[in-house]
Amino acid sequence: MTLSLGKDLLGLEPLSSEQIGLILDTAEPFKEISERAIKKVPTLRGATIVNLFFEASTRTRVSFEFAEKRLSADAVNVAASGSSVSKGETLVDTARNLEAMRIDMVVIRHGASGAARFLADRIESNVINAGDGTHEHPTQGLLDMLTLRDRFKRLKGLKVCIVGDVLHSRVARSNIWGLTKMGAEVAVCGPRSLLPNAIDDLGVTVFTRIEEAIEWADALNILRLQLERMTAGYIPSLREYNRVFGVSRERLERGKRDVLILHPGPMNRGVEIDSDVADGPFSVILNQVTNGVAIRMAVLYLLSGGRPELAEAAKHAGGER
Amino acid sequence: MSFDDPARGSKAVARFDALPFVAGRAHIRPIMPAPPKTSTVLDARAFDRTLRRMADEIVELNNGTEGLVIVGIQRRGVQLAAQIVSTINEREGAQVPQGALDITLYRDDLQTVGPRPVVGQTRIPVDIDGQHIVIVDDVLYTGRTIRAALDELADFGRPSRIGLAVLIDRGGRELPIQPDIVGKKISLEASQRVDVLVQELDGRNAAIIAEREAT
16 A cells, blocks of 8 residues: 555645545545444544634534544644634744644644645644635545445446535535546536636536536535625525525426435525425435544544654564564 | 755655655665565365364354354454354354454554555444454464454453454464464464465465565
């Protein structure tokens, strides 16, 4: 096994399909750990991880925290509010100060696209991007792919349509890059005002009618309509959005095939997704949450290794056990 | 004085180039690719005979099949465990629960092994509290794998007893661990290696000794 992820996980765009496959395959055995009576393995004992969250998050932060604790790492949460960041400290200073306390990894969520790379280039610790602006959210993309693979047993040739606010969505970008690398066909569907202008450059099909998307897709990944941005006039009203793009039971039943339903959360029920769809038989939304812990454990495990000087020493000592 | 951080850059490069760098060193050494000497410890028939005997001894050790759980260690211990379970089924007419254990996450050398080793599936199908577990592995050497397996099993419950059955005991223990049931005991130099081959993964059942590749 010579495949490794390198020092950081900043996005899915820089990864190869082999590296993505490695993360997905590694996540498989980690699923089982969360089913045990004692949900903990000693793998990262002694490693210190800082969760540096500059944006609100419940699901992702808790998911990372569970992953860290189930691997026996020591995790510390730093939220931007109530920290020295609110006193005007820069990102790099915050991270360097934490690093001076001898940490091993930083999980960062930040409102600025590229924040994770900026940090990774400047500190020694492994950096994991937990969402940077509208750029990428790699672990979400990975857990979406794991959930799809669980159900379809493959990603190659799978037709996945990303529905909704693609413009503001880092989840959409990570999904598009990840899925296309793994050989899936990706489409997007939403009002033109919420699709990036150069979306065609990413090699995706564009649907402007949700009915066409449902007809085409094996799975829909329905994005949250980012309500906080609705003042900007991207759509006329929530009611109209629901009427034109909302995924409802009626619309799905009119389609010929079963369509798997994913949503990265948090959901706006009755806006982008109706309750009978979210809670329906084709919804894997909670499976996504369960898989999130396994994916994050896999990423932490894979990044924690790769100290070549020690690998050399071990080789000379003889690898057999 | 430079404000760039050259140490950091070079470290990152070293991570990526670690393997090509090692491969490159091979060219400096005199090229003497002597073919490794191999010899057979167990051929296919001796292998099957030995496993059948081990299955009998496991049942004997447990005074029957009541409460017995056979747990194979990934990877080849799992196949051996399956063969033992099917032999017990043939002879005793009882289906003994079978599990698989991957001890990678419990290894004591994870910080020194470089790229993360592949993690296999762990599967413990029954509640192990109060059961008699027999761990099955292909080769017993330092004992560190078994130490890890004992730690991992403790996270699943509290068995009444844990036994150890190995196909090959090659000596060279580094921990106070001894097997209850041994297929074959041999004594090997540190420079030698014993490989267990199983039908499902290698196309045949055998145990062979090979010289360790020089490093």
